[in-house]
Amino acid sequence: MRLGDFETALLSGIKAPSQRSSSIFPEIAQLWHGGMIVARKDDDMALVVVQGLTKVFGHRLHPVRALNGLTFMVEKGEFVGIMGPSGAGKTTLLSIISTIDTPTNGTVRVADTDVTRLRGGRLAQFRREQLGFVFQDFNLLPGLTVRENILMPLTINARRVSDAQERLTEVLTVTGLASLKDRYPRELSVGQQQRVAVARALITKPALVCADEPTGSLDSKAATELLRYLTDINRAWHTTIMMATHDAFTASYCSRVIFIKDGSLFAEIRRSGERQAFFDAIIDMQATIGGGGHWHEFSHPD
Ligand SMILES: Nc1ncnc2c1ncn2[C@@H]1O[C@H](COP(=O)(O)OP(=O)(O)OP(=O)(O)O)[C@@H](O)[C@H]1O
Structure with a gap:
C-alpha cells in the first residue's frame, strides 16, 4: 500500500x-x-504501522511536543530513511518504535504486535527477538572479541551459542568481518566497528533493524562501505531497516525517505530510478522543508 x-x-x-x-x-x-x-489485500505486507503517534516531554507548563500525531506504515523488506531538521523528532520516533521509550498517545505495531502495550518479560522478549539496534556510537564491549560481541544478544537470550554457528557465519560474511572475528574492537577501524554493531543487530534475525545516525561517526569512505553492506543485507535477506539520518547521501541508499518536521509528517519520496536522481530529490526536499540550516553537510553520491 x-x-x-x-x-x-x-x-x-x-x-x-x-x-x-x-x-x-x-x-x-x-x-x-x-x-x-x-x-x-496487501495488508500482510505491513511490518510497522505507526498511528497517531504523539510524544510530549516535560512539565505541563512547559511541554515539548516532540511527535504530533504521526501516522505512516513501513512494509516488510523496505529500507526507509527518516529525515528532518534538528529537533524534528527522528530519534524520539525511532526510540518509541524500538521500545526504548513510550508514547504519550498513539500506537506502534511491529510484526502485528502493539509494542506500546508490551511490558515486563514480554517486552524484553519482543525486544530481543524482533528488534535490532544500530546507534551512532557502536556500543561494543571492549573486552570481547568481534565474534563474542556479535553473539552477545544470543547469550542474553539464553540460547545455545552452538545453535547459532550457521547464523554467525552468515552475518560475518554479509558484513565482511569473517577474517576479523577474533580481533578486539580496539584493533578495528571505526567503520569495521560499526559493521560489528550491524552484525550484532542481525544475529537474532530480527523483523526490524532500527539505526539512528549509523554513519554519523564515520568518514565518507567508511560510511559508503557501511551503506553498501546495509543495502546488500536489505536486498539479500529482505531485512526491514529504518534509519534516521541528517545526511542526503546516506538517505539516498534507502528505498524511501520519510520527512518529518515539528513531529509531523511533512513528505515522503520513493526511489524509482538512479540513486543520483533520488539524491537530488532528497536535496530539493531538504530545501523545501527548511530548518534554519540545521541539516548536516552532505557529500555527493559516487
Ligand atoms: N528527554 C527529553 N526531554 C525533553 N525534551 C526532549 C527529550 N528528548 C527530546 N526532546 C525534545 O524533543 C524534540 C525532538 O527531539 P529528537 O531528539 O527526537 O529530534 P531529532 O530530530 O532526532 O533531532 P537531531 O537531528 O538534532 O538529533 C526536540 O525539541 C528535543 O529537544
Missing part, C-alpha cells in the same frame, strides 16, 4: 467496522472508493 493511500483513508476519517482480530492492519487497509469501503 502506498503511504498516500493510507493517509487518504485516515485523513478522511473513515473508520472501518470494528475487527474481531487483534490486528489493526485490516482496519488500516480499508480505502474509500466511490462511496464504498474496499478492503485491500
Whole structure:
C-alpha cells in the first residue's frame, strides 16, 4: 500500500467496522472508493504501522511536543530513511518504535504486535527477538572479541551459542568481518566497528533493524562501505531497516525517505530510478522543508 493511500483513508476519517482480530492492519487497509469501503489485500505486507503517534516531554507548563500525531506504515523488506531538521523528532520516533521509550498517545505495531502495550518479560522478549539496534556510537564491549560481541544478544537470550554457528557465519560474511572475528574492537577501524554493531543487530534475525545516525561517526569512505553492506543485507535477506539520518547521501541508499518536521509528517519520496536522481530529490526536499540550516553537510553520491 502506498503511504498516500493510507493517509487518504485516515485523513478522511473513515473508520472501518470494528475487527474481531487483534490486528489493526485490516482496519488500516480499508480505502474509500466511490462511496464504498474496499478492503485491500496487501495488508500482510505491513511490518510497522505507526498511528497517531504523539510524544510530549516535560512539565505541563512547559511541554515539548516532540511527535504530533504521526501516522505512516513501513512494509516488510523496505529500507526507509527518516529525515528532518534538528529537533524534528527522528530519534524520539525511532526510540518509541524500538521500545526504548513510550508514547504519550498513539500506537506502534511491529510484526502485528502493539509494542506500546508490551511490558515486563514480554517486552524484553519482543525486544530481543524482533528488534535490532544500530546507534551512532557502536556500543561494543571492549573486552570481547568481534565474534563474542556479535553473539552477545544470543547469550542474553539464553540460547545455545552452538545453535547459532550457521547464523554467525552468515552475518560475518554479509558484513565482511569473517577474517576479523577474533580481533578486539580496539584493533578495528571505526567503520569495521560499526559493521560489528550491524552484525550484532542481525544475529537474532530480527523483523526490524532500527539505526539512528549509523554513519554519523564515520568518514565518507567508511560510511559508503557501511551503506553498501546495509543495502546488500536489505536486498539479500529482505531485512526491514529504518534509519534516521541528517545526511542526503546516506538517505539516498534507502528505498524511501520519510520527512518529518515539528513531529509531523511533512513528505515522503520513493526511489524509482538512479540513486543520483533520488539524491537530488532528497536535496530539493531538504530545501523545501527548511530548518534554519540545521541539516548536516552532505557529500555527493559516487
Ligand atoms: N528527554 C527529553 N526531554 C525533553 N525534551 C526532549 C527529550 N528528548 C527530546 N526532546 C525534545 O524533543 C524534540 C525532538 O527531539 P529528537 O531528539 O527526537 O529530534 P531529532 O530530530 O532526532 O533531532 P537531531 O537531528 O538534532 O538529533 C526536540 O525539541 C528535543 O529537544
